[in-house]
Amino acid sequence: MTREDCIAxxxxxxxxxxxxxxxxxxxxxxxDGNSLGALPRATRERIDEVIGFEWGEGLIRxxxxxxxxxLPRRVGAKIAHLIGAQPHEVICADSxxxxxxxVLTTALRLQASRPHALPRERNVILSxxxxxxxxxxxxxxxIDLLGQGHELKLVDFDEVTAAIDDRTALVMLTHVNYKTGAxxxxxxxxxxxxxxxxxxxxxxSHSAGAVPVALxxxxxxxxxxxxYKYLNGGPGAPAFVFVAGRHLAAIxxxxxxxxxxxxLGHRAPFEFATDYEPAASIDRYAVGTPSIIAxxxxxxxxxxxLAAGIDALRAKSIALTQLFIExxxxxxxxLGLALASPRHADRRGSQVCFSHPRAYAVMQALIKRxxxxxxxxxxxxxxxxxxxxxxYANAWDAVQALHQVLADREWQRAEFQTRELVx
Ligand SMILES: Cc1ncc(COP(=O)(O)O)c(C=O)c1O
Numbered sequence: 001m002t003r004e005d006c007i008a009x010x011x012x013x014x015x016x017x018x019x020x021x022x023x024x025x026x027x028x029x030x031x032d033g034n035s036l037g038a039l040p041r042a043t044r045e046r047i048d049e050v051i052g053f054e055w056g057e058g059l060i061r062x063x064x065x066x067x068x069x070x071l072p073r074r075v076g077a078k079i080a081h082l083i084g085a086q087p088h089e090v091i092c093a094d095s096x097x098x099x100x101x102x103v104l105t106t107a108l109r110l111q112a113s114r115p116h117a118l119p120r121e122r123n124v125i126l127s128x129x130x131x132x133x134x135x136x137x138x139x140x141x142x143i144d145l146l147g148q149g150h151e152l153k154l155v156d157f158d159e160v161t162a163a164i165d166d167r168t169a170l171v172m173l174t175h176v177n178y179k180t181g182a183x184x185x186x187x188x189x190x191x192x193x194x195x196x197x198x199x200x201x202x203x204x205s206h207s208a209g210a211v212p213v214a215l216x217x218x219x220x221x222x223x224x225x226x227x228y229k230y231l232n233g234g235p236g237a238p239a240f241v242f243v244a245g246r247h248l249a250a251i252x253x254x255x256x257x258x259x260x261x262x263x264l265g266h267r268a269p270f271e272f273a274t275d276y277e278p279a280a281s282i283d284r285y286a287v288g289t290p291s292i293i294a295x296x297x298x299x300x301x302x303x304x305x306l307a308a309g310i311d312a313l314r315a316k317s318i319a320l321t322q323l324f325i326e327x328x329x330x331x332x333x334x335l336g337l338a339l340a341s342p343r344h345a346d347r348r349g350s351q352v353c354f355s356h357p358r359a360y361a362v363m364q365a366l367i368k369r370x371x372x373x374x375x376x377x378x379x380x381x382x383x384x385x386x387x388x389x390x391x392y393a394n395a396w397d398a399v400q401a402l403h404q405v406l407a408d409r410e411w412q413r414a415e416f417q418t419r420e421l422v423x
Pocket of ligand 1: 095096097098132134135174178203205206226239
């Protein structure tokens with residue numbers, strides 16, 4: 001494989017034209033779309049329109065005239081298309097952490113009401129030790145709040161299946177691990193959980209827009225996910241929440257309520273009633289007034305993914321990540337890197353990670369060379385491959401830069417040793 005081969009791959013790439021839809025700085029290789037997606041050109045135009053026309057001129061009228069009021073469901077329906085859900089099962093709202101709080105509470109309440117949950121103690125939330133911290137923290141917070149003796153049980157990635165038993169109330173997993181990119185088998189784990197009487201909560205933050213997800217085909221119960229990663233929604237973009245259609249009727253029942261009862265989750269917000277009467281739909285997962293500017297940016301970001309098609313994105317993501325692993329292992333051999341992601345493409349998402357004893361400094365030196373990835377504790381350099389705007393030549397050039405940083409020990413320079421607040 002040569003750089004010319006990579007350029008030839010780019011020339012044949014059916015997604016190549018999508019790269020121009022992003023406003024990326026020239027001479028920069030951006031391998032961090034798994035953390036913050038790049039800026040779509042359409043977002044700038046759309047936000048100009050929202051601010052200048054819809055807000056500036058339409059003012060309050062735009063809630064109706066520009067259909068602002070529909071945005072959480074409209075963008076939710078678009079995301080539903082990417083995660084194998086029905087449009088009425090998904091809404092955009094709040095952050096992933098807050099949506100997790102809502103679904104965990106509902107799921108535990110639902111579980112407690114099921115007859116088979118009663119004979120034995122079914123009080124375990126099962127998760128992965130290396131899950132993203134917010135998932136674990138929110139679960140701990142929900143357990144404390146409910147005060148019903150639930151317990152958070154944490155196991156390693158490969159131990160989840162065996163750990164599901166008749167004490168498991170919920171299996172709460174992130175589909176694609178944030179650090180290693182390892183991907184769980186959602187259909188198999190969901191089926192195993194259901195077989196044992198447990199419900200499932202999936203965090204799709206590193207899956208939505210990166211890998212095809214089939215929530216309903218897997219019979220998943222609940223899911224949440226970020227808007228600012230592969231969905232290109234912008235920093236702090238609103239998140240999404242999925243509730244399977246078969247649970248929608250139950251969540252309108254007060255016994256299983258998600259506890260953040262806000263006015264936009266009311267059956268008829270503009271009746272301004274004194275008492276809360278929940279919407280009998282996914283709208284119950286809305287709480288307060290959404291950020292219309294942020295949701296408009298998210299919609300433009302999701303549109304970039306829909307325009308490419310998730311299957312084409314996955315095919316290119318596999319080719320890019322495979323190429324990157326092969327090139328790094330060939331060209332950076334003996335320089336201290338070890339693959340920390342699954343080698344087989346069907347077991348990983350759209351990112352590749354390597355461990356290195358001086359990972360933080362290595363990544364800083366690489367960023368200085370114009371290749372942006374990131375560092376995760378304790379020793380991981382992480383490279384995200386968003387196939388919408390990453391080319392095969394980018395993968396080649398990134399490996400050359402990585403080789404230089406390691407072979408010339410550039411990472412030893414003093415300027416690369418100081419930790420920033422955000423790594
Ligand atoms: C798996 C996962 N869940 C949740 C989050 C963040 O959630 P929030 O948007 O609430 O900060 C992240 C952020 O990187 C993540 O990787």
